[in-house]
Amino acid sequence: MKRMPMIAGNWKMFKTGPEAVKTATQLAAACKDITDVQIMIAPAFVSLPLVAAAVKGTPVCLGAQNLHFEKQGAFTGEISADMLTAAGAEYVIIGHSERRQYFFETDDMVCKKIRAAVTAGLKPVMCIGETETQRDREKTFLTLDKQVSDGLQGFGPEEIKDLVLAYEPVWAIGTGKSADTGQVEEVHQYLRSLLEKRFSSDLAQSIRIVYGGSVKPENINELMRITDVDGALVGGASLDADTFTKIIRFDTTL
Numbered sequence: 744m745k746r747m748p749m750i751a752g753n754w755k756m757f758k759t760g761p762e763a764v765k766t767a768t769q770l771a772a773a774c775k776d777i778t779d780v781q782i783m784i785a786p787a788f789v790s791l792p793l794v795a796a797a798v799k800g801t802p803v804c805l806g807a808q809n810l811h812f813e814k815q816g817a818f819t820g821e822i823s824a825d826m827l828t829a830a831g832a833e834y835v836i837i838g839h840s841e842r843r844q845y846f847f848e849t850d851d852m853v854c855k856k857i858r859a860a861v862t863a864g865l866k867p868v869m870c871i872g873e874t875e876t877q878r879d880r881e882k883t884f885l886t887l888d889k890q891v892s893d894g895l896q897g898f899g900p901e902e903i904k905d906l907v908l909a910y911e912p913v914w915a916i917g918t919g920k921s922a923d924t925g926q927v928e929e930v931h932q933y934l935r936s937l938l939e940k941r942f943s944s945d946l947a948q949s950i951r952i953v954y955g956g957s958v959k960p961e962n963i964n965e966l967m968r969i970t971d972v973d974g975a976l977v978g979g980a981s982l983d984a985d986t987f988t989k990i991i992r993f994d995t996t997l
């Protein structure tokens with residue numbers, strides 16, 4: 744089955760509203776002819792409506808970086824799925840390793856957040872990945888298995904058909920040290936077979952599994968040549984429109 748590749752930019756806590764609009768506008772102009780790659784950027788919450796207006800009618804779509812799992816309520820400082828869709832988000836990143844590490848998100852919270860997103864019609868980009876210690880102790884597959892099983896507990900295949908699974912080894916995020924192609928290939932194959940075992944072969948074949956961790960113009964081509972890699976979640980290298988455009992315009996023949 745042919746899966747449309749997705750290249751997504753996670754802008755984390757960078758860029759003010761005007762700065763986000765400027766980069767998004769440059770990116771949209773540089774990518775205006777692209778129809779075969781799903782391009783997504785995830786700016787800070789406050790920039791969502793501004794960036795939504797800037798990319799309207801272009802191939803660039805919007806994502807948020809997080810959400811709260813409750814529909815609404817007395818949760819000071821939090822943001823709901825409905826607020827994100829109203830602000831123009833189509834996707835939402837859930838369970839990023841920085842959320843797990845610094846904000847103590849558990850697989851159970853990830854599961855509730857995915858439920859909230861799906862209920863509101865937001866497409867989740869679910870992040871999973873092992874730490875360096877887990878890899879060194881040969882616990883990579885065990886870790887990923889638990890993150891997928893617990894994070895998607897109670898879901899049927901139909902409910903998660905638009906979910907994007909992002910494999911992001913924690914040791915490769917923001918370190919400049921990307922996983923090598925052998926490691927990525929092995930994990931992506933494993934994840935697809937895990938989805939088949941837990942859900943269905945149709946879901947496993949249609950779902951996009953993207954890689955994240957120090958993706959840059961220099962390594963995107965070899966990553967995209969891997970059969971089970973359907974795109975990339977990019978942090979640092981997505982902040983500059985020219986650099987991000989080079990990643991979006993990957994060429995697997997090079």
Ligand code: PEP
Pocket residue numbers: 753911915916917918919955956957958976977978979980
């Ligand atoms: C990320 O934050 O999801 C990420 C992959 O970051 P970087 O590309 O900077 O490693």
